[in-house]
Amino acid sequence: MISFFKKFEEEGILGINRRIGEYILPYNPREYYPLVDDKWKTAELARQFHVPMPYHYGLVNTFGGIRNTRELIKGRPGFVVKPANGGMGNGILVITGESEYDNGSIIFHKADEKKITEKELYHHVSGILSGLYSLDGNSDSCILQERLECHTFFREISFRGIPDIRVIVFLGYPVMAMLRLPTKESGGRANLHQGALGVGIDLRTGTLTHSVCNDKIIHLHPDTKRKLSGRVIPCWEIILQMASRCFDMSGLGYLGVDIVLDELRGPLLLEMNARPGLGIQIANRMGLLDRLRLVERIHDPADGPKDRVHRMLQEL
Structure with a gap:
C-alpha cells in the first residue's frame, strides 16, 4: 500500500x-x-x-412565481432550466422546442428527444425551488437560460x-x-x-x-x-x-x-x-x-x- x-x-x-x-x-x-x-x-x-x-431570461424564486415561467420563455426557440445552486449537472433540463396542440396544450421537446408537458415542466421547476438539486439541500432558485448553439x-x-x-x-x-x-x-x-x-x-x-x-x-x-x-x-x-x-x-x-x-x-x-x-x-x-x-x-x-x-x- x-x-x-x-x-x-x-x-x-x-x-x-x-x-x-x-x-x-x-x-x-x-x-x-x-x-x-x-x-x-x-x-x-x-x-x-x-x-x-449565456443570456438569462429570468429567475423563478418563489412557488407563486412558477406561473410566470411561461411568460419568461415565450417566443424562445429553446431554453435551459437549471438550479441556481446545483452541481454536477443535476436538475438541468434542456428544451429544444415546443409544440402546441389544437386544444391549446403545450408539449416541450427535450434535448434527449423525449417530451414533457407544461405541467411536468412546472413540476420540475417546483422541485428545483424545494432544493431537490441544490448543493446544500436548502431551498433554491430556478434560472431560465439561453440554449446555446x-x-x-x-x-x-x-x-x-x-x-x-x-x-x-x-x-x-x-x-x-x-x-x-x-x-x-x-x-x-x-x-x-x-x-x-x-x-x-x-x-x-x-x-x-x-x-x-x-x-x-x-x-x-x-x-x-x-x-x-x-x-x-x-x-x-x-x-x-x-x-x-x-x-x-x-x-x-x-x-x-x-x-x-x-x-x-x-x-x-x-x-x-x-x-x-x-x-x-x-x-x-x-x-x-x-x-x-x-x-x-x-x-x-x-x-x-x-x-x-x-x-x-x-x-x-
Missing part, C-alpha cells in the same frame, strides 16, 4: 486530501463561495467584469448536447484543461459522472490528446465513432484568458472554470467551481502537482490575465 501511494507521489498526482488541505482551504476564502455556487450571482459578477455568459467544431464528435471545456486555474494561471463531451449514456450532458467523455487537452496548443469514459481509456466517441485526438479547439488562447480572468473576478485562488463554445457568440463562461474534481488528471494522463508547483515559482501578482497565460505557456 505504501509503494502504491509513493507511485502516486512520484507521478505528481493530486489527491483529495492534498487538494483540500493545500489548495482549497488556503487559497479559497469561504466568503467568496456564494459568488460561484450561486449561478445567478456568477452572472451578475460576470457582467461587471465583462465576461460573456453547438459550435461546428463539435458537431461530429459530440452526442446532441453542448460540450464544455474545464480549465483548472491556480492563482490566475491555467494549469490543466479537458474537454467534456456528451454521450448517449450521459443523456446529452457534459458531466463525467453521468457517462460523458473526458478528453485531455494540450495546454500549449489546444490539441485534443487522450480520452476516457467511465475511467476507461477510449480512442473513439462511443456514439459518433469519431476519432478525437489531434483536433485543435478553436479560440484556444481566448478560452485560456477568459479562464484566467475568473481568478480576478471570483477571488478564488484554486478553481475550475467551465467554458462553452457557441456557434455565434464564441467562448462563453458557463460556471465556476470552488471545489473542482480530480478526473482531469486521468483525461490528461498526468498529475496536477508539478504544474501547481510551477505556478508557485513563477507567480507574479502584477500579471494580468494575458500575461499569466503567456507566462504559463512559455514555461511548459
Whole structure:
C-alpha cells in the first residue's frame, strides 16, 4: 500500500486530501463561495467584469412565481432550466422546442428527444425551488437560460448536447484543461459522472490528446465513432484568458472554470467551481502537482490575465 501511494507521489498526482488541505482551504476564502455556487450571482459578477455568459431570461424564486415561467420563455426557440445552486449537472433540463396542440396544450421537446408537458415542466421547476438539486439541500432558485448553439467544431464528435471545456486555474494561471463531451449514456450532458467523455487537452496548443469514459481509456466517441485526438479547439488562447480572468473576478485562488463554445457568440463562461474534481488528471494522463508547483515559482501578482497565460505557456 505504501509503494502504491509513493507511485502516486512520484507521478505528481493530486489527491483529495492534498487538494483540500493545500489548495482549497488556503487559497479559497469561504466568503467568496456564494459568488460561484450561486449561478445567478456568477452572472451578475460576470457582467461587471465583462465576461460573456449565456443570456438569462429570468429567475423563478418563489412557488407563486412558477406561473410566470411561461411568460419568461415565450417566443424562445429553446431554453435551459437549471438550479441556481446545483452541481454536477443535476436538475438541468434542456428544451429544444415546443409544440402546441389544437386544444391549446403545450408539449416541450427535450434535448434527449423525449417530451414533457407544461405541467411536468412546472413540476420540475417546483422541485428545483424545494432544493431537490441544490448543493446544500436548502431551498433554491430556478434560472431560465439561453440554449446555446453547438459550435461546428463539435458537431461530429459530440452526442446532441453542448460540450464544455474545464480549465483548472491556480492563482490566475491555467494549469490543466479537458474537454467534456456528451454521450448517449450521459443523456446529452457534459458531466463525467453521468457517462460523458473526458478528453485531455494540450495546454500549449489546444490539441485534443487522450480520452476516457467511465475511467476507461477510449480512442473513439462511443456514439459518433469519431476519432478525437489531434483536433485543435478553436479560440484556444481566448478560452485560456477568459479562464484566467475568473481568478480576478471570483477571488478564488484554486478553481475550475467551465467554458462553452457557441456557434455565434464564441467562448462563453458557463460556471465556476470552488471545489473542482480530480478526473482531469486521468483525461490528461498526468498529475496536477508539478504544474501547481510551477505556478508557485513563477507567480507574479502584477500579471494580468494575458500575461499569466503567456507566462504559463512559455514555461511548459
